[in-house]
Amino acid sequence: MRFSTEDGQKRMQIRQRYDTAASAASLKTVSSWFDAGTLRPRTHERVAEKDGKRVVEGFVFAPDKITGMQGLAESINKDLVVDSPEPTFNFETDIETLQALPLADGYEARINFYHPGGQQGPARYLFKVTGSASIPGPGGMIDCWVVTTDYNRPGYVSTFWFAKGSQLMLRQDSPLGEGKVVVKTLID
CATH class of the missing domain: 3.10.450 (Nuclear Transport Factor 2; Chain: A,)
Structure with missing residues (x-):
């Protein structure tokens, strides 16, 4: 967990790593940013690697929708738009x-x-x-x-x-x- 300040607001980052060696070795890393006081999600990046294949995904959370992260170069879901009737x-x-x-x-x-x-x-x-x-x-x-x-x-x-x-x-x-x-x- 890491804390920083962006635009005068305290933010918190949670990083996760999943290693699997059961049937086929795989690795998944996740980086998620939140508003520090509320855990309101801001962004989410996920990179999965398995059998030599790498999949990058990025998401931006807004109060009314979740969208693909446009600025993440390799992201496969830049066109994603999911409406949310509430945060x-x-x-x-x-x-x-x-x-x-x-x-x-x-x-x-x-x-x-x-x-x-x-x-x-x-x-x-x-x-x-x-x-x-x-x-x-x-x-x-x-x-x-x-x-x-x-x-x-x-x-x-x-x-x-x-x-x-x-x-x-x-x-x-x-x-x-x-x-x-x-x-x-x-x-x-």
């Missing part, structure tokens, strides 16, 4: 957004998310604190908020565990169908 959050930084919420017993939030470049436009997703649980961590058991969502796909409930002390996401379990589950964990 939307960047789905590729959903965990960072969820970690900033005031989680508590019974808390619920309907968040308007858009996955940059996705075929589905912006949509609201319901995230609920459904209880508490302790899960093992490197120093012992960690007390967590348990948060669930179905990502608007009834029957496919994803579960998240956020540490109560830090609000860091420690684990996510998301069903893919056919008995498959994606598990993300924070490694300390």
Whole structure:
């Protein structure tokens, strides 16, 4: 995470890197800029490399639409225009957004998310604190908020565990169908 000032406004950058070596080696890097105080997305750049092929994408978030980033030389989606009836959050930084919420017993939030470049436009997703649980961590058991969502796909409930002390996401379990589950964990 990095902070800077642009036009007198504080901005925050989140960088992500995904390395995969499962069936075929791939690398995805993401750079997202936000308004520092609100997490309102400004821009999103994604570069994916797999099997010698490189795909560059760039997006600009405005309060009423998401467009392709015209100034990003190799971007494949410069002509993208997705209308949004209300400002939307960047789905590729959903965990960072969820970690900033005031989680508590019974808390619920309907968040308007858009996955940059996705075929589905912006949509609201319901995230609920459904209880508490302790899960093992490197120093012992960690007390967590348990948060669930179905990502608007009834029957496919994803579960998240956020540490109560830090609000860091420690684990996510998301069903893919056919008995498959994606598990993300924070490694300390």
